[in-house]
Amino acid sequence: MSRGGAFDLVGLFHDRGLDLAALGGAYLVMLATVAATLATFAAARHLLVISPNRGARDYAIYVSIALATLFVAIVLENESLPSGAATLHYAAVPQLLLLLGLHLAVWHRQEPWLIALAGSAAVTTVLVGALLALTTSLIGPAYWVAFALLTALLVFLWRKAILTQRAFVTASSIYMSSKETADAASTPQKPWLGLKQWVALVAASVSLAVANALLRGRALEDIPAVDVATDSGLLLFVTTVVCAVPAVSYWLTRKAWMPELTRFMWLAWIVVGFALTYGNYLSSLMPA
Numbered sequence: 464m465s466r467g468g469a470f471d472l473v474g475l476f477h478d479r480g481l482d483l484a485a486l487g488g489a490y491l492v493m494l495a496t497v498a499a500t501l502a503t504f505a506a507a508r509h510l511l512v513i514s515p516n517r518g519a520r521d522y523a524i525y526v527s528i529a530l531a532t533l534f535v536a537i538v539l540e541n542e543s544l545p546s547g548a549a550t551l552h553y554a555a556v557p558q559l560l561l562l563l564g565l566h567l568a569v570w571h572r573q574e575p576w577l578i579a580l581a582g583s584a585a586v587t588t589v590l591v592g593a594l595l596a597l598t599t600s601l602i603g604p605a606y607w608v609a610f611a612l613l614t615a616l617l618v619f620l621w622r623k624a625i626l627t628q629r630a631f632v633t634a635s636s637i638y639m640s641s642k643e644t645a646d647a648a649s650t651p652q653k654p655w656l657g658l659k660q661w662v663a664l665v666a667a668s669v670s671l672a673v674a675n676a677l678l679r680g681r682a683l684e685d686i687p688a689v690d691v692a693t694d695s696g697l698l699l700f701v702t703t704v705v706c707a708v709p710a711v712s713y714w715l716t717r718k719a720w721m722p723e724l725t726r727f728m729w730l731a732w733i734v735v736g737f738a739l740t741y742g743n744y745l746s747s748l749m750p751a
Contacts, residue, residue: 489554496558496584496591503583508576511625515573518623522616523569523578526585528730529612530563532737536605539741540748548748550603562588582620585613605744660725664732668695671736678743698736705731 513519537556540549565581589610596602672694676686706728713721721727 486554489552489558492591492595493558493561496587499587499591500580500584503587504580507579507583511579511627513575513578514624514626515575515578516624519573519578519620520570522620522623523566523573523581525616525619526566526581526613527563527570528733529609529616530559530566532733533559533605533609534563536741539745540605543745544748550748551605552601558588578620578624582617582625585617589613589617660728664699664728665695667732668698668736671695671698671740675740675743678740678747680747694739698732698739701735701739702728702732705735 507513533551534556537549537551537553540551541553562581562584565577565584569577569581592602592606592610596607669691672691673683673686675694676690677683706724709727710721710724713719
């Protein structure tokens with residue numbers, strides 16, 4: 464609001480880092496990313512064989528969830544922190560929306576050209592973001608986490624759905640080379656995780672508890688083991704409660720365990736961990 468009581472739209476945008484300079488810079492970055500995406504897409508269509516299989520669909524699902532989480536983080540930072548304190552910027556939203564739209568399209572239908580386009584956009588987004596990080600101070604920690612996650616998911620896509628043309632031509636089996644194998648017989652779901660999954664879940668929870676303590680301003684050597692155990696235990700407990708509701712409901716209605724219960728468990732853990740961690744991260748950005 465202005466002094467006279469009128470709505471100050473310019474001031475509202477300026478407080479959130481949306482001025483002509485920021486919008487112009489974001490527009491140039493988006494143009495560069497689009498140009499690089501088209502070049503990468505042309506190379507991918509010429510050099511790679513892409514299978515429209517379940518792995519490609521899973522990749523699109525994971526990337527869409529990650530980008531949606533990033534949008535939530537952008538809103539939280541800009542709406543809860545003082546002006547100028549946010550490390551995530553609304554000016555990046557149009558480019559992120561394009562990336563999200565491509566992956567939602569792959570989620571809806573898996574076509575080789577569409578998978579190649581979405582993957583190319585993700586690759587160039589990471590590369591352009593890394594270049595910006597090396598040359599400017601615009602890239603905050605949350606962006607780095609998003610870039611690391613996109614990179615991991617691109618590796619997942621490569622392993623599940625992509626081969627080079629040479630590997631495809633020289634393979635002894637077209638079906639194996641294209642990574643289009645017949646659906647394996649589904650095993651009955653169990654209401655518990657395996658040993659490897661529990662070890663990974665506990666290790667991830669402890670790491671997140673340590674990260675939360677660091678965000679609260681404690682030195683690594685000063686973090687009490689009891690606090691780490693408490694925070695990680697809370698994370699596991701809340702995750703279990705979140706998963707128990709749909710799992711038990713599914714059992715009561717269908718007398719079978721919920722399909723893909725393990726994936727849902729990890730998704731719940733990520734959501735709960737984000738909720739528990741991002742508040743500490745925002746607090747660390749607040750001026751003393």
